Amino acid sequence: MNKKNSDKSVAEKIDDLAKDTVSSIESGNNPDVTFPLRGLSNVYFDETQKMVKLGDKTQTRNFFNVGQAKKFMQTFLVARVIKELVKENITAPIRSIYYNTKHTIGDTSEETWEDQSESDPIIEDLEITLGSLREELHVRAGQKGSMVGNLTIIDAGDTIDLRKMGSGGWSIPSIVEKDIIKFKECEADYILFIEKDTIWSRFNEDKFWKKNNCVIMHGGGQPPRGVRRLVRRMHDELKLPVYVLVDNDVYGLYIYSVIKQGSINLAFESERMAIPEARFVGLSSFDQEKYKLPKNVTLKLKDIDRKRISEVLAYPWFKKKQWQDELKHMVEKGVKLELEALSAKDFKFITEKYVPEKIKNKDWLV
Amino acid sequence: MNKKNSDKSVAEKIDDLAKDTVSSIESGNNPDVTFPLRGLSNVYFDETQKMVKLGDKTQTRNFFNVGQAKKFMQTFLVARVIKELVKENITAPIRSIYYNTKHTIGDTSEETWEDQSESDPIIEDLEITLGSLREELHVRAGQKGSMVGNLTIIDAGDTIDLRKMGSGGWSIPSIVEKDIIKFKECEADYILFIEKDTIWSRFNEDKFWKKNNCVIMHGGGQPPRGVRRLVRRMHDELKLPVYVLVDNDVYGLYIYSVIKQGSINLAFESERMAIPEARFVGLSSFDQEKYKLPKNVTLKLKDIDRKRISEVLAYPWFKKKQWQDELKHMVEKGVKLELEALSAKDFKFITEKYVPEKIKNKDWLV
Numbered sequence: 001m002n003k004k005n006s007d008k009s010v011a012e013k014i015d016d017l018a019k020d021t022v023s024s025i026e027s028g029n030n031p032d033v034t035f036p037l038r039g040l041s042n043v044y045f046d047e048t049q050k051m052v053k054l055g056d057k058t059q060t061r062n063f064f065n066v067g068q069a070k071k072f073m074q075t076f077l078v079a080r081v082i083k084e085l086v087k088e089n090i091t092a093p094i095r096s097i098y099y100n101t102k103h104t105i106g107d108t109s110e111e112t113w114e115d116q117s118e119s120d121p122i123i124e125d126l127e128i129t130l131g132s133l134r135e136e137l138h139v140r141a142g143q144k145g146s147m148v149g150n151l152t153i154i155d156a157g158d159t160i161d162l163r164k165m166g167s168g169g170w171s172i173p174s175i176v177e178k179d180i181i182k183f184k185e186c187e188a189d190y191i192l193f194i195e196k197d198t199i200w201s202r203f204n205e206d207k208f209w210k211k212n213n214c215v216i217m218h219g220g221g222q223p224p225r226g227v228r229r230l231v232r233r234m235h236d237e238l239k240l241p242v243y244v245l246v247d248n249d250v251y252g253l254y255i256y257s258v259i260k261q262g263s264i265n266l267a268f269e270s271e272r273m274a275i276p277e278a279r280f281v282g283l284s285s286f287d288q289e290k291y292k293l294p295k296n297v298t299l300k301l302k303d304i305d306r307k308r309i310s311e312v313l314a315y316p317w318f319k320k321k322q323w324q325d326e327l328k329h330m331v332e333k334g335v336k337l338e339l340e341a342l343s344a345k346d347f348k349f350i351t352e353k354y355v356p357e358k359i360k361n362k363d364w365l366v
Numbered sequence: 367m368n369k370k371n372s373d374k375s376v377a378e379k380i381d382d383l384a385k386d387t388v389s390s391i392e393s394g395n396n397p398d399v400t401f402p403l404r405g406l407s408n409v410y411f412d413e414t415q416k417m418v419k420l421g422d423k424t425q426t427r428n429f430f431n432v433g434q435a436k437k438f439m440q441t442f443l444v445a446r447v448i449k450e451l452v453k454e455n456i457t458a459p460i461r462s463i464y465y466n467t468k469h470t471i472g473d474t475s476e477e478t479w480e481d482q483s484e485s486d487p488i489i490e491d492l493e494i495t496l497g498s499l500r501e502e503l504h505v506r507a508g509q510k511g512s513m514v515g516n517l518t519i520i521d522a523g524d525t526i527d528l529r530k531m532g533s534g535g536w537s538i539p540s541i542v543e544k545d546i547i548k549f550k551e552c553e554a555d556y557i558l559f560i561e562k563d564t565i566w567s568r569f570n571e572d573k574f575w576k577k578n579n580c581v582i583m584h585g586g587g588q589p590p591r592g593v594r595r596l597v598r599r600m601h602d603e604l605k606l607p608v609y610v611l612v613d614n615d616v617y618g619l620y621i622y623s624v625i626k627q628g629s630i631n632l633a634f635e636s637e638r639m640a641i642p643e644a645r646f647v648g649l650s651s652f653d654q655e656k657y658k659l660p661k662n663v664t665l666k667l668k669d670i671d672r673k674r675i676s677e678v679l680a681y682p683w684f685k686k687k688q689w690q691d692e693l694k695h696m697v698e699k700g701v702k703l704e705l706e707a708l709s710a711k712d713f714k715f716i717t718e719k720y721v722p723e724k725i726k727n728k729d730w731l732v
Contacts, residue, residue: 166521
């Protein structure tokens with residue numbers, strides 16, 4: 001692991017934060033902590049790196065300031081727990097951290113937090129300030145998603161041959177950093193990321209990964225952080241191209257967009273999560289005609305779909321002609337299309353024809 | 367596998383259904399298919415078996431009946447696809463079956479289905495009529511949930527040692543019938559079923575299953591059919607008691623209730639899914655006082671919670687005094703409690719004290 005972000009470094013950085021504050025108090029000053037500002041006002045699209053990034057606006061919290069003292073206290077409350085987690089080498093989900101640090105302050109009736117919507121942003125603040133991924137702070141998110149394919153990994157010391165994981169597959173954990181997940185023998189040529197678990201099961205049942213020498217994974221809809229981070233690590237370290245297979249609707253496009261450029265909410269993590277080279281293999285808004293699918297398997301666009309598409313059309317990373325054509329065609333046709341609709345041809349059409357041909361013919365969008 | 371419900375038998379039973387219809391037409395009669403009636407009006411609690419079951423009310427669909435002819439056609443449309451799935455030995459999710467069978471009828475503008483809410487009940491009708499689990503009809507549901515523990519299984523021919531599944535675990539597939547999942551070496555003394563993935567990760571990280579010789583699993587919230595069926599098979603075939611660990615709220619109680627007695631919607635499956643002996647180890651509404659948890663980690667009951675609790679109080683399977691006390695105490699206190707709230711003690715309290723003591727002291731509800 002990068003020394004800068006190793007466990008030791010996290011503990012050291014928390015200590016430094018605390019020492020600065022103490023020495024500031026001792027020298028009679030007003031201690032402060034400075035954070036990059038998050039949210040839309042400080043997010044931009046980096047044209048060189050091709051990802052959503054956080055700008056350089058900051059905010060400062062002072063201890064001797066009635067409006068900021070509580071947040072200041074909360075920051076150190078969470079920092080203390082994270083240091084404990086790192087020291088004990090255990091992890092905790094954000095909800096448990098909230099409960100663990102919730103208590104009444106002194107003899108007052110004041111609570112450290114009213115609810116979790118107060119503690120979650122403090123964890124994100126610390127991620128940025130300490131320059132560490134949430135996972136490196138030993139903070140877990142939910143666990144969704146499965147993986148199989150021509151690859152062996154080590155997970156928490158256990159060797160797992162992803163070629164022999166049956167119909168279920170290996171569950172992708174929330175924390176997939178190098179000290180937990182290591183990559184061993186890999187013959188795979190690429191990663192196929194599939195939006196839906198039920199479609200992934202079709203690919204696994206047909207042993208698509210064996211026939212096409214790849215790794216297949218899903219994230220149970222919108223993929224959690226662990227899944228995104230794992231795809232990125234495999235892309236970087238195993239040099240595997242990433243193909244994304246999602247529904248032809250705004251939700252599917254959003255999933256692709258997040259994998260590719262990162263999200264506005266987690267803009268500060270794009271450099272460790274986003275994969276600008278990720279390739280969109282479908283569904284495309286041109287697929288219904290192209291594959292002669294019956295019209296009645298399409299779904300009418302709703303007003304909310306049209307509104308979201310017009311927003312997506314304005315995203316800098318969808319400005320390329322091919323993406324504008326793709327999105328405008330969806331609006332013109334007035335319909336969306338789900339992955340399951342391909343079974344109108346036959347159940348194996350998606351695994352035996354659709355995806356292999358798209359990849360073979362380089363019929364994808366970037 | 368039970369010969370009666372084997373693949374061959376499913377295909378035979380579909381053939382029988384079709385042959386009856388054809389011979390009925392040939393002899394000049396009005397062909398019909400009779401189904402047990404589903405829904406609340408034909409569901410009851412079987413006091414002997416201690417599970418929710420389907421009554422003996424039936425409904426008949428006639429081919430020569432304007433109001434029933436379409437449903438009659440739809441039934442055979444789905445039956446045909448299921449026979450194909452069985453014959454080709456592939457599985458499909460209900461959504462793909464919907465798309466696969468959606469088409470315009472002859473020269474009319476009439477569709478076989480308007481939407482999936484029409485095709486799903488037909489699949490359930492066939493489950494009952496053919497006396498086969500949906501899984502035996504090769505119909506898949508979603509895939510959620512993970513498992514690890516002192517047990518080796520075979521999944522689709524691959525041997526999987528659940529003692530060596532790292533931090534992620536094995537993903538529980540949707541279809542877990544005997545021809546796909548087989549049980550091998552098992553030292554485990556019991557199954558711990560945990561509502562939430564994030565809490566399950568705490569138990570896996572602490573190697574709870576190793577220290578306490580058990581299997582731990584979660585179903586990602588409300589468990590899908592595959593998870594319920596797998597717990598039941600392990601309970602029956604490996605003779606393992608099942609302990610259920612859920613939030614102390616109506617949602618958690620409902621999850622426990624479904625595992626234990628079955629659900630109204632799937633009453634026809636209770637005999638193959640429900641586990642009346644399942645034990646509720648928590649959270650209990652008495653736990654906050656008992657474990658001296660701070661009051662501020664409880665959450666206020668909402669009106670909707672109170673309404674649901676009054677419904678639950680009336681369920682025949684919650685009529686026992688201990689359950690009535692449990693539920694009434696929740697109402698009196700006016701609060702609910704999440705599993706994560708136990709981390710107010712410390713992060714490992716749940717794995718090192720709470721659950722081991724509950725099990726050791728037989729401090730559970732049945």
